[in-house]
Amino acid sequence: MIGISSRMDDVVSFYRALEESDRPRAYFEFVDAEGWVDEGARALYEAVEHEGELIAIRQIELPSAGGMHRYSWRRVEDAYGGLTDEPIDPHDDPVKPITRETFVEQWNASPHDV
Numbered sequence: 001m002i003g004i005s006s007r008m009d010d011v012v013s014f015y016r017a018l019e020e021s022d023r024p025r026a027y028f029e030f031v032d033a034e035g036w037v038d039e040g041a042r043a044l045y046e047a048v049e050h051e052g053e054l055i056a057i058r059q060i061e062l063p064s065a066g067g068m069h070r071y072s073w074r075r076v077e078d079a080y081g082g083l084t085d086e087p088i089d090p091h092d093d094p095v096k097p098i099t100r101e102t103f104v105e106q107w108n109a110s111p112h113d114v
Helices: 006-022 098-105
Strands: 025-031 042-052 055-063 068-072 095-097
Touching: 006 042, 006 055, 025 098, 042 098, 055 098
Parallel strands: none
Antiparallel strands: 025 042, 025 095, 042 055, 055 068
8 A cells, every 4th residue: 555655756756757757848827717716816827738738836926915826846835835746738727828837936035945
């Protein structure tokens, strides 16, 4: 039987391998304009293609009340949320493309450990 920590190690290894790969990156932003979870909140994603799907490898959550939460293989989840485990579909999901510079600027906006 595989233990929880063993499964988490597999998850971390999967996301780390994708992040460290030389696969082309795509960048997206989601704005919760409808109030599905937190009206006005934003999420930014860095994604790579894997088996025909866009997989988020880094994610920034910007709650409407302020603050920032960053997720990657280094911190897959915390008390506030986590790196999405759903593929990003730019044709069906309410996301818009953003530039790499926009993502990186926000990722580096303040000191952090991820």
